[in-house]
Amino acid sequence: MNEPIPFLDVVGVNSDVREELDIAWKAVLQHGRFVGGPEVGMFEEQFASYCEASECVGVGNGTDALELILTALSIGAGDEVIVPANTFAATAEAVCSAGARPRFVDVEPGTLLIDPDAADAAVNSRTAAIVGVHLFGQMIDVPRVAAVARRHSLALLEDAAQAHGARFAGRRAGSVGTAAAFSFYPGKNLGALGDAGAVVTHDRSVADRVRRLANHGSAPGNRHVHRERGRNSRLDSIQAAALSAKLPMLDDDNRRRSALMEAYAALLPASCAPVAVSPEAQSAHHLAVVRTAQRERAVSALDSAGIGWGVHYPVPCHLQPAFSAFREQLPTVEKAAEQILSLPISPTLGQADVARICEALRGVTS
Template sequence: MSGNTGAVPFLDLVDINADLQTDLEVAWKAVLQHGRFVGGPEVERFETQFAAYCESRSCVGVANGTDAIELILTALGIGGGDEVIVPANTFVATAEAVRAAGARPVFVDVRPDTLLMDPAAAAAAVNRRTAAIIGVHLFGQMVAVPALSSLADRCGLAFIEDAAQAHGARYGGQPAGSVGRAAAFSFYPGKNLGALGDGGAVVTSDVELADRVRRLANHGRAAHDRHRHELPGRNSRLDSIQAAALSLKLPRLDSDNARRRELMRRYRESLPVSFEPVAVDPAAEHVHHLAVVRTLRREQAGAALSAADVGWGVHYPVPCHLQPAFAGCDERLPIAEEAATQILSLPISPTLDDGDVVRVCDALRGV
């Protein structure tokens, strides 16, 4: 716990990593001594640990979460002429990766309660060009897995998980990373499981797919001949020091997530009635990467929080289909568009204490 009496930061990465400083220094010295900064033994160790944590067979460490999505699509042969269904309410990286793979993102609306992909909207968007559905486990909550995976099965589509914000989340008892053809994770420093820089992973129980992703991410090299390049690949690999840091942090992920759930419970008990937390699906075990509420007075709320020295954010103020990068989308997606004007992200981190939640809620009472 931080026990701070000063500002309530939106996210304090120094505090999050403070109690691991000695262990991180030991890990760094080990990497310095063996000199395998890329592809060292730390990478294979973390891949094995994280695959087991996700109850999946394979994990391939890559450079970041965006690359992870693109590599999955490319490994599945999805590209030019194909369409991929994505929710409008997500970080732009989801759609960005689809475009980078050569496919066309098709944006669909979200559920009004959880703000996650609406399975009915996804079903309505399927056509002969559709190749995949990317279910984004946003804010720390998994999508409605049974509906979306069964839709994908019926239509012969790949169901892919964007699990960048859902390390340790579950739906119906199944962990993120185990319910799709493959899952993309990000280890950006602010994630529930965050590295000390960029990092990502592809997790899948399809061993052949994992092998293809690994080769694509390593310049298309053959498995047993580094001078033979069998695929038109790229350079997207997880560094040894990042893998070492992730291995140190993984054992405490579940307890950190439990603390996040406790903090969110306190928010629900203490927030003024004009601030409504985004709903949790009864079948979901949320890990609250973000504490998102809806309010009709976001501008005033932001001003009140700033005046009280409380950090806050908006995730995300412009839905993907309205971003200039994806101009040409004529669809109106009213639920995502309305939510984008109302959502507000409050501080939530395992380093916050109960008094921090009280201070945040007190700052909002006059709004």
């Protein structure tokens, strides 16, 4: 009897760095600065450098990161923000929480990432920003989307929650927009031991305001003076220490993911085609997403073989009840939502596991 293959192997990933995590935990326990300890600043410096940016502000989670960026840029009531409909609900939630209106647009049929032409067509007098969501580990077509933003004098925000370490045309996720929002949810390529996030930017003024907003709007150097209404969204010392322990492994882990995707591409049956990757993209392969016209049969085959799976995302944002006020007709993303299927991918997965997964799918016909 074969052992089950989990969709997400968080335990295995953390086991590989258990000694480093134990050391980090003991260090924080010893000094007792669980909020605002030295580990936070150290990780912020490390991650900014890794992203090839100048500033990083650790925050409570990835959703907060995006909302804090919008607020720091004074984007809110009366503004529209262009958002691809193929993304997790948190992207649109952040826009709404900031007081702005999400304008959902369609995606490119190959990569399922934001369609630059659709974004261009959606711009109007109220548009303030474009959120480029680097989905499944792959960055958007940066030159084309950035050109749209420049042409209309819009902020380009990166939702990089699934793209730690990804590149497009040589440029790292987190370095190409006005600012980038990262999530370190435990299942991410760089995952914390709970909720955590960060804002990465080249703009010191944006970073300074995000830091102030995330700490109750308090003035620098004087926590008793609150210059504006903020919130409590701070990266704690334990999570920062864990992220610093895991960051040196990220590039090697991403290379393992890339090798697994190559194996999938070689072994998957024709009925399960991987989502396209642009020739200019170096994907972090956060998710192994395929398209199949027989998703129910594929899921049944995986279940029978003891193999985990997921769907990201079966209901596009523009069709979610929570965003019914912002409905659009977006045929590409709607068709894809009926076909996409996420297969297991993790640095702990082996080539034999991929072969077994592909074998289980071999009987699924298009």
